[in-house]
Amino acid sequence: MKKSLIQIIISFILFLVAMAVPFENDLINKGLYIIAYLIVGLEIVWKAIRNIFRGKVFDEHFLMAIATIGAFVIGEFPEAVAVMLFYQVGELFQDYAVDKSRKSITSLMDIRPDIAFVKRNGKVEKISPEDVKVGENIVVKPGEKIPLDGMIVEGSSMIDTSALTGESIPKEVTVGDEVLSGCINENGLLTIKVEKEFGESTVSKILDLVENASSKKSKSENFITKFAKYYTPIVVIIAVLLAIIPPFVLNLGEFTEWLYRALTFLVVSCPCALVISIPLGFFGGIGGASKTGILVKGSNYLEALANTEIVVFDKTGTLTEGVFEVQKVEANGISKEELLKYAAYAESNSNHPISLSLRKAYNKEINQSSILKTEELAGRGVSSNVEGREVLIGNDKLMEEKNISYTPCNEIGTILYVAIDNKYAGYILIADKIKEDSFKAIKELKANNIKETVMLTGDKKQVGESVANELGLDKVYTELLPDGKVEKVEELMKDKSEKGKLVFVGDGINDAPVLAISDIGVAMGGLGSDAAIEAADVVIMTDEPSKIGTAIKISKKTMRIVKQNIIFAIAVKVLVLILTAFGIGTMWEAVFADVGVSVLAIINSLRALKVK
Numbered sequence: 001m002k003k004s005l006i007q008i009i010i011s012f013i014l015f016l017v018a019m020a021v022p023f024e025n026d027l028i029n030k031g032l033y034i035i036a037y038l039i040v041g042l043e044i045v046w047k048a049i050r051n052i053f054r055g056k057v058f059d060e061h062f063l064m065a066i067a068t069i070g071a072f073v074i075g076e077f078p079e080a081v082a083v084m085l086f087y088q089v090g091e092l093f094q095d096y097a098v099d100k101s102r103k104s105i106t107s108l109m110d111i112r113p114d115i116a117f118v119k120r121n122g123k124v125e126k127i128s129p130e131d132v133k134v135g136e137n138i139v140v141k142p143g144e145k146i147p148l149d150g151m152i153v154e155g156s157s158m159i160d161t162s163a164l165t166g167e168s169i170p171k172e173v174t175v176g177d178e179v180l181s182g183c184i185n186e187n188g189l190l191t192i193k194v195e196k197e198f199g200e201s202t203v204s205k206i207l208d209l210v211e212n213a214s215s216k217k218s219k220s221e222n223f224i225t226k227f228a229k230y231y232t233p234i235v236v237i238i239a240v241l242l243a244i245i246p247p248f249v250l251n252l253g254e255f256t257e258w259l260y261r262a263l264t265f266l267v268v269s270c271p272c273a274l275v276i277s278i279p280l281g282f283f284g285g286i287g288g289a290s291k292t293g294i295l296v297k298g299s300n301y302l303e304a305l306a307n308t309e310i311v312v313f314d315k316t317g318t319l320t321e322g323v324f325e326v327q328k329v330e331a332n333g334i335s336k337e338e339l340l341k342y343a344a345y346a347e348s349n350s351n352h353p354i355s356l357s358l359r360k361a362y363n364k365e366i367n368q369s370s371i372l373k374t375e376e377l378a379g380r381g382v383s384s385n386v387e388g389r390e391v392l393i394g395n396d397k398l399m400e401e402k403n404i405s406y407t408p409c410n411e412i413g414t415i416l417y418v419a420i421d422n423k424y425a426g427y428i429l430i431a432d433k434i435k436e437d438s439f440k441a442i443k444e445l446k447a448n449n450i451k452e453t454v455m456l457t458g459d460k461k462q463v464g465e466s467v468a469n470e471l472g473l474d475k476v477y478t479e480l481l482p483d484g485k486v487e488k489v490e491e492l493m494k495d496k497s498e499k500g501k502l503v504f505v506g507d508g509i510n511d512a513p514v515l516a517i518s519d520i521g522v523a524m525g526g527l528g529s530d531a532a533i534e535a536a537d538v539v540i541m542t543d544e545p546s547k548i549g550t551a552i553k554i555s556k557k558t559m560r561i562v563k564q565n566i567i568f569a570i571a572v573k574v575l576v577l578i579l580t581a582f583g584i585g586t587m588w589e590a591v592f593a594d595v596g597v598s599v600l601a602i603i604n605s606l607r608a609l610k611v612k
Contacts, residue, residue, distance in 0.1 A: 001092065004088065004091070004092050005092060007039050007040055007088070008040060008085065008088050008089060008092065010039055011036040011037075011039040011040040011081070011085060011088075012036075012085060014032050014033075014035055014036035014039070015032075015033070015036045015078075015081050015082070015085060017032055018032035018033050018036065018077075018078070018081075019078060029077075030077055033077040033078065033080070033081050034072075034077075036081050036085075037068070037072075037080060037081045037084055040081075040084050040085055040088045041064075041065075041068060041081075041084040041088075044061050044064050044065055044084065044087070044088075045061075045065045045069070047061040048061040048062045048064070048065035048066075049065075063232070063236075063266050063269065064083070064084065064087055066263070066266060067083065067263045067264070067266040068080040068081075068083050068084050070259065070262075070263040070266075071083065071260075071263055073259075074256045074259055074260055074263075076260065079586075086596075089599075113129050113145040113146070113147035113148075113181060113182070114128075114129075115127070115128065115129070115147070116128070116129045116131075116132050116138050116147040116148065117138060117139045117140070117141075118132050118136050118137070118138050118139075119136070119137045119138070119139060119191070120136070124139055129147040129148055129181075129198045129201075130197075130198045130199075132147070132148055132194055132197075132198065133194070133197070134194055134195060134196065134197060135193065135194065136193075136194050137153065137191050137192065137193055137194070138150070138191070138192050138194060139189070139190070139191055139192075140185045140189075140190045140191075140192060141185065141189060142157070142185055142186060142187050142188065142189065143184070143185065143186070144184070144185055145181075145182065145183070145184055145185075146159070146179050146180065146181050146182065146183045146184070146185060146190075146192065147181055147198070148181050148192070148194045148195075148196060148197075148198060148201050149178070149179070149180050149181050149194070149195055149196040149200075149201045150178070150179060150192040150193050150194045150195045150196070151176065151177070151178050151179075151192065151193050151195060152173055152174060152175050152176065152177050152178075152179060152190055152191070152192055152193075153175060153191050153192065153193045154175065154190070154191035155174075155175070155188050155189050155190040155191055156172070156173065156174035156175065156188050156190075157172075157173060157185050157186060157187050157188030157189075157190055158170040158171065158172055158173075158186040158187055158188070159171050159173055159179060159183045159184065159185055159186060160183060160184040160186055161180070161183045170186055173190075178195070179192060180201075181198075181201040181204070231269075232269070235265070235266070235269035235577075236266065236269075238265065239262040239263070239265045239266045239269070240262070242258060242261055242262040242265055242581060243255070243258050243259045243261075243262035244258075246258045257583070261580060261581065261583055264580045264586065264589075265577060265580045265581060268573060268576045268577050268580055268589075269573070269577065277565045277569070277598070277601035277602050277604070277605045278562050278565060278566065278605075279299075280602060280605040280606075281558055281561045281562045281565060281604075281605040281608050282299035282302060282303070282558060282562070282608075283299075283608075284558070284561075284605055284606060284607070284608030284609040285299070285302050285554055285555070285557070285558030285561075285608040286299065286302060287608075287609050288554055288608055288609045288610060288611040289302070289550075289551060289554050289611065291611060292547065292550055292554075292611055293540065293541040293542040293544075293547065294538065294539075294540055294541070294547050294550065294551050294554070295538065295539040295541065296537070296538050296551070297536075297537050297538065297539075298537070301520055301537040301538060302554070302555050302558055303555065303558075303559060304501050304519060304520050304555075305501070305503070305520060305538070305551055305552050305554075305555035305556075306552070306555040306556045306558075306559045307499050307500055307501045308448075308450060308500075308501050308502075308503050308520070308552055309450065309451040309452070309496045309497060309500035309501060309502070310450070310451055310452045310453075310454065310492055310495065310496055310500070310501075310502045310503070311445055311450055311452075311453050311454070311502075311503045311505065311548060312454045312455070312456060312488075312489060312492060312502065312503065312504045312505070312514075312518070313453070313454070313455045313456070313473075313504075313505045313506075313545065314455075314456060314457065314485075314504075314505065314506035314507060314511050314514075315455055315456070315457035315459060315464060315467060316432060316457065316458075316459065317507040317524065318505055318506055318507050318524055318545060319434060319435060319438040319441075319455065319467065319471065319545060320432040320433060320434050320435060320438070320467065321432060321433045321434075321435055322432065322507070323357075323432065323433070324354060324356075324357040324414070324430050324431070324432060325357055325360070325361070325430065325431070325432075325433055326340070326357055326358065326360075326361035326428055326429070326430055327413060327429045327430065327431045327433070328411070328428070328429035329361075329426070329428050329429075330409075330426050330427050330428075330429075331425065331426040332407075332424055332425055332426040333423070333425060333426075334420070334425055334426070336426075339418055339425055339426045339428070340358070340361060340362050340428070341362060341364075342386055342389070342391050342393075342418065342420060342425070343358050343362075343391075343393050343416065343418055343428055344358045344359050344361070344362035344366065345366055345370060345371055345384065345386040345387075345391070346371075346374065346382050346383075346384035346386055346391045346393045347359070347382060347393065348366045348368070348371065348374075349371075349374050350376070350382070354414060354416070354430055357430050358416075358428070358430075370386055370387045371384060371385070371386055372385040372386075372388075373385050377394060377398060380394045380395060380397050380398040380401065381393050381394015381395060381398045381416070382394060389420055389421055390420070390421050390422065391418070391419070391420055392404070392417075392418070392419040392420075392422075393416055393417070393418050393419075394416065394417065395415070395416075395417065396408065396415075396417065398417070399417050399419065399424070402419065402422065404417075404419045404422060404423070404424055405424060406419070406424040406427075407424070407427075409427050409429070411429050412431060412462060412463055412466040413429050413430055413431025413432075413463070414429070414430045414431065415427055415428075415429060416428045416429075416430065431463075432463075434467060434470060434471065435544075435545065437544045437545055437546045438471055438545050438546075439471060440546040441544070441545035441546040441548060441549060442471050442472055442473065444546055444548075444549030444550075445548065445549055445552075446472075447549075448549055448552050448553070450552075451496070451500070452474045452475065452492075452495065453473045453474050453475075454473065454474060454475040454476070454477070454492060455467070455468050455471075455473050455475070455476045455477070456476075456477050456480055456485045456488055456489075456514075457476070457477070457478050457479075457480065458478075458479065458480050459478060459479070460478065460479065461478040461479060463478075464476050464477075464478035464479075465478065483513075485511070485513075485514045486513050486514055486517060489502070489504060489514050489517060489518060490517070493519075501519040501520055502518055502519045502520070503518065503519065503520045503521075503522055503548065504518035504520075504521055504522065505522040505523075505524070505540075505545060505548060506521075506522075506523065506524070507523060507524035507543075511523075515536045515537075520537050520538060521536040521537050521538070522536055522537070522538045522539075522540060522548060522551075523536030523538070523539050523540070524540055524543045524545075538551060550611075554608075554611055557607075557608065558608045561604055561605060561607055561608050564604060565601040565604055565605065568597065568600070568601065568604075569597050569601055572597050573597070576589050
């Protein structure tokens with residue numbers, strides 16, 4: 001870009017001198033024009049010649065070369081230089097725009113870790129992340145990037161996840177927590193057990209997704225490619241006919257006059273604005289989305305999002321936290337603290353999610369010597385002797401089997417009834433919590449005029465309907481196996497219009513088939529499974545369902561920009577082509593129609609990068 005700018009400045013100075021200073025010998029002026037032209041135009045002419053031998057005849061280099069050389073032939077030296085100068089200014093703008101757009105996306109490359117400190121044979125070695133094996137321990141100091149996905153085995157810290165998720169608030173992590181590559185360790189020394197090779201790590205997959213996003217073209221981009229393929233030879237043929245038929249067949253004036261019109265016609269006809277600005281618009285949209293933690297795998301998916309009519313959600317881990325937590329403790333005859341203590345002790349030898357949630361809620365060390373015996377009662381609960389007292393914890397069947405009088409609870413979730421020494425002591429409610437962000441997500445989708453919001457879940461009817469009603473969803477289907485979800489999505493696909501799209505949002509391995517068959521599959525990337533992320537077309541790195549509304553907004557904005565560019569570019573081109581054919585338009589209008597329209601379209605495309 002620096003080299004191009006210097007060439008343009010030198011050429012422009014020579015151009016001004018040639019125009020402003022009337023030398024006695026006309027050859028000096030012409031010589032200055034030719035030198036100015038060669039400084040900015042020689043590369044274009046050379047590319048045109050080289051492309052002809054490669055079979056690419058009708059490109060913008062050919063059009064610019066033939067039009068400007070033709071202008072020299074008919075004696076229009078100032079216009080020949082001016083056209084090439086303005087063309088190069090337009091190219092400079094284009095390079096700047098593409099560079100800015102690419103920098104926005106390749107800023108993601110900063111998350112690529114260069115080194116890893118691995119513990120081997122009692123020493124810490126500095127090696128490339130690609131050479132670290134699964135199961136090895138790596139050390140990450142404060143301020144360093146986490147090079148590979150893994151689990152913390154030593155230390156605690158705050159980590160900055162903004163490079164992956166767009167979330168500015170640091171996340172607290174400690175022993176047992178999983179951490180993702182690309183995050184920055186802020187303050188503590190961490191020892192991490194590597195769980196994935198570098199090629200399979202989160203940072204590697206994100207970079208791969210972004211780098212390959214431009215390879216999947218949208219319909220708009222394909223339209224422009226086809227348009228340019230047929231459009232360019234047609235305008236070249238029209239230009240040739242315009243130069244020959246009026247002066248030689250119809251006797252309507254001098255050949256040089258019609259040749260000038262034909263050359264001007266060629267300059268105007270160059271479809272640069274369309275060819276450059278439309279891919280740049282999508283490139284900007286994908287870059288803007290990536291800044292907010294939304295990874296779109298191709299411009300075809302970004303375009304499709306604008307036509308979303310139906311959004312289908314998985315429940316667990318997508319609309320809900322996917323983590324069982326104690327929501328309520330209701331005691332009878334003892335304190336709530338005591339009830340929770342006996343329940344946690346009785347369940348302390350199990351790794352079931354319910355047992356883990358009880359121990360988490362109790363949040364104190366369990367003295368195993370206080371537990372004399374524990375017996376698991378299949379399908380009913382657990383019997384245990386805690387501190388010399390008989391503790392029963394389980395469902396209503398267990399209470400009825402042991403003839404214990406209890407108060408039934410009708411709340412949504414898993415109800416654990418507790419009896420101590422055969423006397424009812426209360427109940428504990430454990431349930432999956434709805435994400436706070438889910439309410440915002442549904443509200444935003446309704447505001448975006450989405451026709452239908454649907455939830456599919458393998459959970460019980462009562463639980464599924466409760467979540468759907470609380471969120472205000474249009475439809476809910478419960479107790480579905482993975483193949484049942486596929487069937488329901490296939491049915492829902494029939495409800496949309498011809499141009500409408502169905503978006504499925506999921507996070508688990510069992511969602512992969514549905515993500516694959518949907519028009520657009522969206523995976524929750526932060527906590528989602530690898531299979532779901534692989535099968536999806538869009539990945540939400542923050543695990544926030546409201547980002548689907550953001551993605552749709554970005555898509556609609558990008559499509560507005562692309563359509564504006566198409567309409568503006570074609571309208572100006574057609575108008576100036578008509579004026580040129582009738583001799584009203586000059587080379588200067590041609591320059592505006594070509595370079596001016598390109599610059600304005602490029603500037604408009606850059607708006608896609610900005611996401612509120």
